[in-house]
Amino acid sequence: MITLHDNLVSGNGYKVRLLLALLGIEHHWIDIDLDKKESRTPEFLAVNPAGRIPVLVLEDGTALPESNAILNYLADGTGWLPSGRLDRAQVLRWQCYEQYEHEPALAVVRAWTLHPEWGPQDPAMRAALLAEKREKGTAVLGVMDEVLREAPFFVAGAPTIADLTLYAYTVVAPEGGFDLAPFPHVTAWLDRIAALPGYVPITHRPGTHRPG
């Protein structure tokens, strides 16, 4: 059986948890306690030298880190990854956008809000970085709202892993102080995702397995 190394607070992990639930794929789930730095132990670094969750470990022991790579692996051959060349490129486009523009703003502001001990501790530097990330995050939400004004989902008019990639840290953006009310097309899209059969919220805890 496949195994997901993960943590419930992680939106990157949530992307994968959500797709596993939507596809109904049975899996082991291992909770990696980030506060206890379990992602940096020698044992975990042997699984992912980058020291990050999520990591999917396949039946043959191959470890696949990076949330969006895992989504592509799991979605291959399903409706969550379109078969057309251009549609697949559009999925990749939104996954690149998420990693470069969306996650570094929305996810980082949330992480530093939930965990004041994370990020730079110099008050002036922290305030300046947070202000910059809030501005960028608000701009990203504006881009998403414009796209969703014209289409119900990001690619090919149907839900794909592009949506799950963008959904995970958008739905929890208010935990970082982002107001979603000015983005009605984004909030309507969040509702459409939450209505999908098999949907689970970020707080849903799969059966937990501790190593050893």
Ligand SMILES: N[C@@H](CCC(=O)N[C@@H](CS)C(=O)NCC(=O)O)C(=O)O
């Ligand atoms: N680009 C990676 C980012 C993964 C990532 O940032 N993981 C965080 C949790 S969301 C983590 O493992 N942090 C613990 C650490 O860095 O030790 C992905 O999309 O999976």
